[in-house]
Amino acid sequence: MTINLDWENLGFNYMELPYRYEAHYKDGAWDEGGLVQGNQLSLNIGSPALHYGQSAFEGLKAYRTKSGAIQLFRPDQNAARLADSAAKLLMPAVAVDQFLDAVRQVVAANAEYVPPYGTGATLYLRPLLLGVGPNIGVAPAKEYLFTVFAMPVGAYYKGGMVPTKFMVAETFDRAAHFGTGQSKVGGNYAASLQAGKYAHEHGYGDAIYLDPIEHRYIEEVGSANFFGITKDGSKFVTPKSPSILPSITRRSLMTLAQTACGLEAEETRIPIDGLGDLSEAGACGTAAVITPIQSITYQGNVHQFGDGGIGPVTQKLYDTLVGIQNGDVEGPAGWIMTVQA
Known part of the structure; x- marks a missing residue:
């Protein structure tokens, strides 16, 4: 499949891609998780993420090399930092292996959206951890949702490497x-x-x-x-x-x-x-x-x-x-x- 995008003029904007990863935490454990389609989440209206900000996220990128290979830059550090953020907000950590597997799956499934080498664009990945479920009191959630989605992006600041x-x-x-x-x-x-x-x-x-x-x-x-x-x-x-x-x-x-x-x-x-x-x-x-x-x-x-x-x-x-x-x-x-x- 050939993706027709103006790779060299991408902004830092949201774009829905075919696949994302989703896993759920309930009864004290994360499920296996896996790839899903669609960009809509279903949350209980009492979710602490919505009322009390019990949510954390990460940002990392996938890069296309000159040979056409795809690589990630220090994703284990993103996994560790998400675990630190989770601990601060009393959320269950996503294991490093599960985090890395989720990122790999999302990149591989959306590989045609990893921008070509030399365009200055990358595939940006957003892992997101949310406290969900029916819980209206100011207390940690009993259930959690972890998702990873991606989109090709250009420079964050207009012009890129510009003073x-x-x-x-x-x-x-x-x-x-x-x-x-x-x-x-x-x-x-x-x-x-x-x-x-x-x-x-x-x-x-x-x-x-x-x-x-x-x-x-x-x-x-x-x-x-x-x-x-x-x-x-x-x-x-x-x-x-x-x-x-x-x-x-x-x-x-x-x-x-x-x-x-x-x-x-x-x-x-x-x-x-x-x-x-x-x-x-x-x-x-x-x-x-x-x-x-x-x-x-x-x-x-x-x-x-x-x-x-x-x-x-x-x-x-x-x-x-x-x-x-x-x-x-x-x-x-x-x-x-x-x-x-």
Whole structure:
């Protein structure tokens, strides 16, 4: 079957594909699960996911290599992070083996929708875990639903690897310290909608959040993590905080900063008034990959990084990471899982 899509001009938009995976948890155990068709879920109106936000999700991608093979990038890390999010919301974890099997099945069944090599597009996968069943009280659900669906996507930020302007969300907080900020749960993203809308309306790619206590230290960039390169060219730095999501892309970049760029990688507090100590900055995540930060506007002042273009370290990190994901560069052991379509 030949899919007729404009692969090079895909946005980051929903598209229904023929197959998804679905499994159910009841009476203390997950069933075997399997592929299903259709994009509609049937939920009891009392489901805690609907009333109290007892839901978590993941995001990962499948890539087509030059030889036509299909591979996934560190899906075991997505499985582990979903388990962490589930524990935070008192949901039963999906076993790593079941998670990986579900992802493999969805990719293989929808293989014709994995974009061709060289188009810049990928197959985005969304695993979703929901607390369901008749339960109107504020308490964990007794039943759960796990589903994985997919769609081909292009760049998350318009233009892809293009320097982008960001602004600080001075009157908005994303998440509280020791709350659910470190988990990939729906409520964190609902809390980001106002600030994101304001940023977009004023010509920025997204809003940057500061810590919720002092409003002094950088935390996240919209739905992505922040990183910077120190002016002396010695360090890759990224925020350390109990209320930011531990990005798999960020974790991978920390490794590549050391192995491919010879830098020291450090998680540390990055003050918003210390931007002058950085020569480059970027937003990173599964959806965004890497978006170079051209400038940050804070309290009416615009701080531009370098000449406003893509810095050399950011470019090298991007080329190395994308090279591994697309099968052109050999990555560390265990980072790639192939899918037999």
